[in-house]
Every structure is written in structure tokens, then in C-alpha cells.
Amino acid sequence: MNIVACVKQTPDSAAKLQVENNHVSWGDSPLIVNPWDEYAVEESLLLREKFGGKSVAISMGPESAMEALKTCLAVGCDETYLISDPVLKGSDVSSTAYTLAKAIGKIGDVDLALFGRQAIDGDTGLTSSQVARYLGWTLLTYVIKIVEIDPVAKTIKVERMMEEGRQVCTAKLPAVVSVVKGINEPRYPSFMGIRKAAKATIPVWKAADLGLEPSKVGAAGAAVTWMDIYPLPVKETKVEIIQGSSPEEIAAKLADKIMAEKVI
Amino acid sequence: MTNKVWVYIDQFKGAPNPASWEALGLAKTIADLMNSGVTAVVLGSGMDAVVQKAFANGADSVMVCDDATLTDYRVEPYAAVFTKMVSEGKPEIVFGATSTRGRDIFSASAADLNTGVIVDATEVVSQDGALVATRPVYAGKLLSKVVCKERRPQMILLRPRAFPAPVETVGKSGEVIKVAAVLDENSIVTKVAEYIVEEGQVSVDSAAVIVSGGRGVNGPEGFEPISKLAAVLGGAVGASRAAVDAGWIPYVHQVGQTGKVVSPDLYIAVGISGAVQHQAGMRTAKVIVAINKDAEAPIFNLAKYGVVGDLFQIVPALTEEFKKRLGK
Numbered sequence A: 001m002n003i004v005a006c007v008k009q010t011p012d013s014a015a016k017l018q019v020e021n022n023h024v025s026w027g028d029s030p031l032i033v034n035p036w037d038e039y040a041v042e043e044s045l046l047l048r049e050k051f052g053g054k055s056v057a058i059s060m061g062p063e064s065a066m067e068a069l070k071t072c073l074a075v076g077c078d079e080t081y082l083i084s085d086p087v088l089k090g091s092d093v094s095s096t097a098y099t100l101a102k103a104i105g106k107i108g109d110v111d112l113a114l115f116g117r118q119a120i121d122g123d124t125g126l127t128s129s130q131v132a133r134y135l136g137w138t139l140l141t142y143v144i145k146i147v148e149i150d151p152v153a154k155t156i157k158v159e160r161m162m163e164e165g166r167q168v169c170t171a172k173l174p175a176v177v178s179v180v181k182g183i184n185e186p187r188y189p190s191f192m193g194i195r196k197a198a199k200a201t202i203p204v205w206k207a208a209d210l211g212l213e214p215s216k217v218g219a220a221g222a223a224v225t226w227m228d229i230y231p232l233p234v235k236e237t238k239v240e241i242i243q244g245s246s247p248e249e250i251a252a253k254l255a256d257k258i259m260a261e262k263v264i
Numbered sequence B: 001m002t003n004k005v006w007v008y009i010d011q012f013k014g015a016p017n018p019a020s021w022e023a024l025g026l027a028k029t030i031a032d033l034m035n036s037g038v039t040a041v042v043l044g045s046g047m048d049a050v051v052q053k054a055f056a057n058g059a060d061s062v063m064v065c066d067d068a069t070l071t072d073y074r075v076e077p078y079a080a081v082f083t084k085m086v087s088e089g090k091p092e093i094v095f096g097a098t099s100t101r102g103r104d105i106f107s108a109s110a111a112d113l114n115t116g117v118i119v120d121a122t123e124v125v126s127q128d129g130a131l132v133a134t135r136p137v138y139a140g141k142l143l144s145k146v147v148c149k150e151r152r153p154q155m156i157l158l159r160p161r162a163f164p165a166p167v168e169t170v171g172k173s174g175e176v177i178k179v180a181a182v183l184d185e186n187s188i189v190t191k192v193a194e195y196i197v198e199e200g201q202v203s204v205d206s207a208a209v210i211v212s213g214g215r216g217v218n219g220p221e222g223f224e225p226i227s228k229l230a231a232v233l234g235g236a237v238g239a240s241r242a243a244v245d246a247g248w249i250p251y252v253h254q255v256g257q258t259g260k261v262v263s264p265d266l267y268i269a270v271g272i273s274g275a276v277q278h279q280a281g282m283r284t285a286k287v288i289v290a291i292n293k294d295a296e297a298p299i300f301n302l303a304k305y306g307v308v309g310d311l312f313q314i315v316p317a318l319t320e321e322f323k324k325r326l327g328k
């Protein structure tokens, strides 16, 4: 069973961000594998260990995203591909999903494409659904447990995390699955893995290699454009520390404040 | 007759997501500017009460697909009929509430319709013939303004509790447009086996009040005083990742970047230091109260009111105080 994990390289969530002319930078803070995608990668490894086949990680992004794929190799992915081409710059969800769907198609014979629930930079969480639509595959989002897979009958049973609780459902492969925290505990790279990854050459696919239509990729294919990006305005409120000689007195004063806010 | 502005009404087993009414409220304001009415879209089975609620919350007409295949939420039949409705009715704008289902349906249908989706909008203004939405990105540290300039419809999901809910007018009604399902049961590959639902607890997603506990509560039993305070305030229990990872409370309660993003009216952070990843989930709460024994904890930079002290003394005292005041 061949499994693809889609990984995005993102700045670390603890990075100090700077914005200038609508361009976000993060100083010398490292770029990481989007934390949600670590669960997708781990699940691909677990499934490969169980069913055989290969675990393939792909990423679309600049040359630097090679590092994210090296991390995937170091934890045990069999193959990785970087999709990188200047024409892909300015992609939004639609053009990213179109590109990833084409890449998954090129890998061929894939039963399962795994995604993180969302990327921690754009925070959209829409890509997996669109990839499923472009491929015409089953879509199962917010999966917290893959209960079983029958690689022969090509069926899958999962638990999906909705606001109201878990929905248990069965469906057919091939499927696009987005995963949430709790599905597994991502492993750390092994020493051997890191050495192997350091030596590996990661193939790069250009737009032409995937047969992408120029009008559908990058900024040209984007439906949603970013007009402006800026830091969160600083809140003026300074904290008011409630003091008193006993917990009861503090509680009474705090309750006064909360009642006055009319939020109860 | 359908209108230029539509709103998708999210529901689970017949219970509407309250954020859908907030979307309906905004839709009204935007539709007024366009001299249009608002059409609500209801998908499910046994939807009569939801349809009535949509009228009460301001819909001028309601398009409904009431069908057995929509009893359980599954993206295939939901998106199939939604795509068909939109491609035939050609609205300019479709609003909805950001939720797991909202993301699924809007994203899938947008791919079918070759248009874009904006998710988690906290502000929407009309500018040069398109809607410009503000949305938090990078874990809420930055705000972006985004627009779907050319393609139609503009599909925008609003962050719950970021917009006011309309006042209900009971007994109001209007035209109901019935639409047939697109897929029959045999052509839907996803089958729902069961639900595993935690009963009787207020979920953090739409709660107006959240009391959250962190590593400071020091164990599963530490969530008892937290739960008592939440119960008295009619609110939900939240948690930091440290408390969830320690196994003291299930993941559904986690607030933050890798948990839920919430915007309650009141957020009480108890024994939580206020790491950026936690802030990502609760920064937009209207009033934040922090109870922490460390006066230097970063949560105090975000809070409006703070108590520097031991949570095991302050929280029970606060619970007693509110019991008195709220007559419980």
C-alpha cells in the first residue's frame, strides 16, 4: 500500500515574526515541518510498517523546504519529492491543492494521501478537501484514529473528531485523510536516519514535470489574494491586579469586576 | 426567488450551530448594501425547526434539501447538493460559520465551483465590489486582509463569536425552496457507523464563558474546582496542552494552536502560564482573567484582571461568591 504524506515547511510557532511591506520574516529562527504534518508522516510510517508498500513525503515550496523533507527521510520515509518552481510563487489553497493533486497522481498507485489538519502559517485548513475533490477521492477530515484498513477490499474505517464528539465511519480507498493531534506520537529521527537523510539527494519536480497548466498555478491560479498583513494591534488594556487580605475578599472584588463587564 | 447573498446553516442532528445565526446577521447587513435579501441554505433531514429558526433569525427565503441521505453529516452528499445549488442559483456571496463541517463543505464545493474560500474571518467590509475579510494568521500573531477578487461566489466562513447574533423574531416566515438530493445512498461511499459523544458537558467551541486549567492544577483532581466554577458560570472547561498531555483531561478541552480556537466573552485562565501557543487559541476572548501564583507569568500581559495567588484558594472562593450572586 503506497501512502503519501503532504508536508509544508513553516516557521516555528515560537518564532518572533516581523512584517515589512507585506512580507513576513522570522529572523534566524529555524523553519520546521508544520507540526500537524508530523502526525501525517508518523501515520504513513505506521501504516507502511503494518501493510508494506512505501511512505512518500512531498512538499511544495522553495528550495529551503528540502530541509523539511530531509526530516521526513530521517524519521523513515522511503521517498521524498520537492515541488519547486518559480511559477508556483503566490499560490493560494486552490493552486496548492491543484499542484499537490497532480503530484500525488504522478507518484501513482497511491491508496492514501495524508495531510495535517492545517498549516500553522496561513491557518486555513482547506487544502486536503480540495485535493480530494481534484483527485475524485474519498475525503475524511479531522481523523483522530485509523481503526482499520483492508488493503485488498480497499476499505478504511476511521474516527473523525467533530465539535460534538467522534464520528466513526467507513469508506473506500483511495482516500484523502487529514489528521489531528492524538492520532499518534511522532517519533524522533534516528542517528542512522539523520545520516542517511544528510546524504540523500531529493528529486525536484518542476511545473512542467507535473504537466501543470500555467493558468492554474501560483499567483495566476490563486482565487484568494492577500492584500495586507500586519501585526496584531497591541491591546491597550493593562492588567489590573486584584488584591485583598483573604481569598474571599479577592473573590468578591473580582466578581464585582466581572459582573461590571456584563459578560455573565 | 433566491438572493445574491446566501448563508449556509451548519447543524448537527438538528441542533443549529449558533455561529450560523451570526453569519446570517452579517449577511443581512451586506445584503442591505446590495438591495438584496438573504437566502439561508439548510441541509439535513427533519429540518422543519431549523428552517423556522432561519426565518426567525432574518432569512428572507430558505433553500432546503431535506433528505434521508443527509441524516448523518458526510461531505459527499452535503457538498454535492451544495455545489449544485450554488452553481444554479449563482449567488454573489455565500457566508457560513467556521466549523469542521463548514470547512469541509465550503472547501470541497469551492473546488467544484472553481472559486476561493476565506476561513475564520473576524471582520468583513465591502470595498470596490468585493468583500475584504480580516483573519488571524500565524497563530493569531498577525492579521491578514484577504479578498476573492474575481471568482464568484465569494465564500466566506466567519469565526464563531466574532460577529453579533441577530435578535430572533419568532413567527416570521418566507418562501421555502425545496431542492432534491444529488446523490443516492448507493453512490455514497462513506457510511457512518456510530458517534462517540461526551454527554452533558458544554463544549468550548461556542461557549460564552470558559474556565481553563493548566499545569498549575497539578493533577486530574485539580480540574474539580475548575469544573465547579465553570458549572456555576454556565460555562465550559478548557485546558492547556500541558494539562492535556499529562492525561488529566481529554484533548477536546485543549485550547490553543494545536487545540481549539475560542472567542468567549469571559476566559478565566487558571494555573496557565500563557505560552504563545496557548494565546493563539484564546487571545480574542472579550475579557480575560488570569489566576496564577507567578506575577511574572506572560498570561498577565494579556489579561484584563489578574489575581496573583494560589488557585486552590482563589478558585473555590470565587465559585462560592458567584453562587451567592447568581442565586445558585
Ligand SMILES: Cc1cc2nc3c(=O)[nH]c(=O)nc-3n(C[C@H](O)[C@H](O)[C@H](O)COP(=O)(O)OP(=O)(O)OC[C@H]3O[C@@H](n4cnc5c(N)ncnc54)[C@H](O)[C@@H]3O)c2cc1C
Pocket (backbone or CB within 6 Å): A013, A035, B213, B214, B215, B216, B217, B239, B240, B241, B242, B243, B254, B255, B256, B257, B258, B259, B260, B270, B271, B272, B273, B274, B275, B276, B277, B278, B281, B291, B292, B293, B294, B297, B309, B310, B311, B312
Ligand atoms: C507546536 C506546539 C504547539 C502547541 N500547542 C499548544 C496548544 O494548543 N495549547 C496550549 O495550551 N499549549 C500548546 N503548546 C505548549 C505551550 O508551549 C506550553 O508548553 C503550554 O501551554 C504550557 O501549559 P501551562 O501554561 O499549563 O503550563 P506551564 O507553562 O507549566 O504553566 C503552569 C502555570 O501554573 C502556575 N501555577 C502552578 N501552581 C499554581 C497554583 N497552585 N496556583 C496558581 N498558579 C499556579 C505557574 O506559575 C505557571 O505559570 C504547544 C507547543 C508547541 C511547541
Ligand SMILES: Nc1ncnc2c1ncn2[C@@H]1O[C@H](COP(=O)(O)O)[C@@H](O)[C@H]1O
Pocket (backbone or CB within 6 Å): A006, A007, A008, A009, A034, A036, A037, A040, A058, A059, A060, A061, A093, A096, A100, A114, A115, A116, A117, A118, A119, A120, A122, A123, A124, A125, A126, A127, A128
Ligand atoms: N505547500 C504545501 N506542500 C505540501 N503540503 C501542503 C502544502 N500546503 C498545505 N499542505 C498540506 O495541507 C495541509 C493543510 O494546509 P492548509 O490548508 O494550508 O492549512 C497541511 O497540513 C499539509 O499537509
